[in-house]
Amino acid sequence: MTQAIVLGAGISGLSVALELQAQGVDVKVLEASQRPGGAIGSIRHEGFLAELGPHTVAGSNAAVETFLHRTGLSERRLVANAESKRRFAVRDGRVFALPGNPMDLLKTEYLSGAAKLALLREPLAGPARDDVDESVTMFVKRRLGEEILEYGIDLMINGIWAGDPNRLSMRHAFRKVWGLESDYGSLIKGGIKKAKAAKEDPGPKFSKELFSFPEGNQELALKAAAMLDVEYDANVVALESGKKWSVKFTQGGKKRSLKADLVVSALPGWVLADLPIDKMSTGFLHALNYPSLAVETFAFKREDVDHPIDGFGMLVPKVENRRILGALFTSSLFSGRAPDGYVTMAVFSGGLRDPQMSQMPRDARRKIVLAELADVLGVHGSPVWEYESYWEEAIPQYEVGHGRIVVEIEALERRHPGFFVSGNFRDAVSVPDLIASGTELGQRAAQYLD
Structure with missing residues (x-):
């Protein structure tokens, strides 16, 4: 019999579910879409690879190592190329290499x-005021x-x-x-x-090197989901509490319900805010701000880009008055992201800095992006392949007063035993931190059943 239900098969929900399963808990995951991973996803096309969301796993920790071991991904880890340690930024229209050590900092013209x-x-x-x-x-x-x-x-x-x-x-x-x-x-x-x-510290040391996988970060989600009982196209419409929790959802046009001893929500904050839950109010999550973001991956012939793009990527400060936020040099980050003789880059635009940019028609945005790449990086050829991922609600912003939201979440869990909240709107947004926080929550949820 199902003891735990996890709502959402993003990296947070998968981390929670894997830990619950490892603790001997019978767990089911309900995912509204047709695939696991949430913002994590990868597209492969004729030798090119594009990421829908996070492009790297930014270092390791104990929970990440456990996750990789459980999913059999430890040996598939693809460490970033050495040149990825080089970062670039734009100032006065020029691209500068950012200082990587104190000596470089003293010498930099940036x-x-x-x-x-x-x-x-x-x-x-002087210090800040505590209050x-x-x-x-x-x-x-x-x-x-x-x-x-x-x-x-x-x-x-x-x-x-x-x-x-x-x-x-x-x-x-x-x-x-x-x-x-x-x-x-x-x-x-x-x-x-x-x-x-x-x-x-005599304790275990974990690598801070960036890594991914040969077929992209989607491997994290696909491998984890394959080990779990995941139902897709499961749109949760209500929760009811009682001796057991009842989860009501629709799937394939049919109404269904499941009961369990505990429920973990790993839904996006904006979804959980509107979910009808018996005797519970989650409306405070409407205070979260989710700006939209466009991520456009372009592939060019190597000779059509003047800049060597020999690093992690390039970021553009707001004071430069440009429309793009920056670009990751994805074919320089990891091997296997582009065939020989080609380069790929992922360009970001929108966010709170320029919401109109991400919300404009794609053709208009594409024209602006390519013009700025031409101006800054010397791109003078047309893309040979491109892929866009658009996120209407992208990264939850931890704005001034975010602590009150965290306090409300903690109070919600105390008032409703057997209900737990995980996700990137709580206390972490990076992949390693989400795996760690999801694993910790899975341990806490398993203890609730003891």
């Missing part, structure tokens, strides 16, 4: 002398100055959140960086002390 001095003065900056949930803008200006915000941190926001530094909460959107100040009083001092402590 930042002014004043910005470099501001970095050196960072340990002298203030600072925006990223407030935090960075206070500790590092405006130029670092505009030409440094803004790049991170583009690459991770496609968000707005004036709205993102430093405490929640960049929790580890925020912790350096709260724990050590300085980002630089904290970084040095944490690096030293990690080196001296």
Whole structure:
């Protein structure tokens, strides 16, 4: 008999379900679409590969290693090429290689002398008030100055959140960086002390190298789902509590229901916010902001791109007044993403910085994107292949006040025993962190059944 039902077969739901299964729990996963993975998906076409969402798994942790072992993916791990450590950014219309170490930082022309001095003065900056949930803008200006915000941190926001530094909460959107100040009083001092402590820690060490798989990140979802009892085209319409939880859903035009001792929601926040649940209100999740995002993968002949695109990718600060957020040089990241003689890149646009860009007709957006690639990277040929993925609700923004949403989720779980909430709107958005948080929640849910 089904003991647990997981709603959603994205990476969070799959991680929860795998852990429950490993704990001996009879678990079923209900997925509304026709495939597992949520935002994770890959398209292969005549030697080219495009990712629908995340292009890399950004390092490992204990939960990731367990996930890979359980799914048999450990030996299929494809580590990023060495040149992926090189990152680029645009300033004054030029593409600069970003500094990769302190010596490069001193020599780079990307930042002014004043910005470099501001970095050196960072340990002298005063602390924040404990009762203030600072925006990223407030935090960075206070500790590092405006130029670092505009030409440094803004790049991170583009690459991770496609968000707005004036709205993102430093405490929640960049929790580890925020912790350096709260724990050590300085980002630089904290970084040095944490690096030293990690080196001296006798515990297991996990690689920070980026990786993926020969057929893309979809392998994560496909392998995990193949090990689980997953029902697709299962659109959940209501939950009811009682001695057991009852999940009502439609599938193939028919109404169905299942009962279980516990339910884990790994649905997107905007879906859970509107789901009718007996004696429960999830409307507070409407406070989450999900901007739209367009991801366009282009393949070009190598000779049609002037820039060597020999790195991870290129990010574009807002102050450059361009429409694209950045581009990943996907054929440089991993082998097997393009045939010999060709290159691929994934270009991002939209987000909170330019919502009109992602929402305009595809042909109009494509024209703008290709024009900017021509201007910045010297692309002068037509794409030989292209693929677009459009996300109407992309990355949930951890904005100022996000802590109240987390508190509400925790209170919801306490008031309704046997109901658990997982997902990228709670406390993590990267693939490794989602696997870790999903695994931890699976352990917590299994303990509930004991």
